[in-house]
Amino acid sequence: xxxxxxxxxxxxxxxxxxxxxxxxxxxxxxxxxxxxxxxxxxxxxxxxxxxxxxxxxxxxxxxxxxxxxxxxxxxxxxxxxxxxxxxxxxxxxxxxxxxxxxxxxxxxxxxxxxxxxxxxxxxxxxxxxxxxxxxxxxxxxxxxxxxxxxxxxxxxxxxxxxxxxxxxxxxxxxxxxxxxxxxxxxxxxxxxxxxxxxxxxxxxxxxxxxxxxxxxxxxxxxxxxxxxxxxx
Numbered sequence: 616x617x618x619x620x621x622x623x624x625x626x627x628x629x630x631x632x633x634x635x636x637x638x639x640x641x642x643x644x645x646x647x648x649x650x651x652x653x654x655x656x657x658x659x660x661x662x663x664x665x666x667x668x669x670x671x672x673x674x675x676x677x678x679x680x681x682x683x684x685x686x687x688x689x690x691x692x693x694x695x696x697x698x699x700x701x702x703x704x705x706x707x708x709x710x711x712x713x714x715x716x717x718x719x720x721x722x723x724x725x726x727x728x729x730x731x732x733x734x735x736x737x738x739x740x741x742x743x744x745x746x747x748x749x750x751x752x753x754x755x756x757x758x759x760x761x762x763x764x765x766x767x768x769x770x771x772x773x774x775x776x777x778x779x780x781x782x783x784x785x786x787x788x789x790x791x792x793x794x795x796x797x798x799x800x801x802x803x804x805x806x807x808x809x810x811x812x813x814x815x816x817x818x819x820x821x822x823x824x825x826x827x828x829x830x831x832x833x834x835x836x837x838x839x840x841x842x843x844x845x846x847x
Contacts, residue, residue: 641704641714642668645691646683670704676721686714686728690735693724693811698755722754724811727764741791744768751779752807757787760799760807770794 644666668674668684674694676682682694684702694700698721705713712733716723719740727735729748737744741757749764759768761779769776772791779785782804785796799807 639669639704640667640687641670642684642686642692642702644668644682645685647681668702670702673699673701675699688712688714688728688733690714690728691726692716695722695724695810697721698723718753718755720755722752724750724752724808726750741771741787742768742794743771752811757791758784759786760784760804762804762808768794 674682674684676694676696676698678696680694680696680698684692684694686692692700699719700721700723701717701719703715703717713736714734715736715738717738723737725737725746727746727749735746737746737753739753739755739757742759744751744753744759745767747765749766750762751764751766752760752762757770759766759779761781761783763781765781766779766785767776768779768785768787770787770792773793775792775794777785777794777796779796782799783796784799785794787794
């Protein structure tokens with residue numbers, strides 16, 4: 616059995632020209648594997664396919680965990696096992712949207728939709744990557760690879776920035792100041808993306824029927840869709 620845990624945390628303060636609406640849906644859980652636990656002061660809910668995610672939500676997977684998150688602009692994030700990320704969404708006075716993922720642990724593969732002036736960022740403890748329409752992978756240790764498109768990666772310690780194009784990788788060094796870049800072979804690129812593709816391909820959709828009584832004693836049924844690995 617695979618496990619996925621979603622914890623809800625408080626909102627982080629932003630600059631005065633940015634507006635964060637805690638009730639503004641910024642993504643939904645498109646696929647996941649139960650058991651799912653939800654804890655937080657803002658809301659308590661049963662996570663199921665189509666459950667909304669809001670700015671400040673933290674999503675964590677255990678050693679067998681998996682999740683696929685669909686953002687409102689149709690950008691897709693695949694979350695591998697042993698990962699933790701926090702999603703943030705904000706909009707300024709000019710109605711320009713900014714989405715940020717803080718990748719605290721593990722890795723993700725992303726297909727970011729082109730969105731004009733809107734911004735999509737991925738941060739780790741040592742880097743920040745700015746994305747506009749691309750397919751790429753990111754790891755919490757500051758490693759990025761680009762399958763298609765372009766990503767700008769900056770080392771937070773030094774401010775050094777590099778552009779990473781299709782078929783390339785970028786890795787921040789141990790000091791967090793220098794970024795090493797290089798070209799990936801077709802085989803290396805395939806190996807990096809295989810884990811995320813197989814996570815999605817190996818899942819089969821299932822349906823769980825929940826039955827409970829309301830305050831009048833009437834039996835209510837609720838269908839919950841979820842996914843399991845085909846080899847479970």
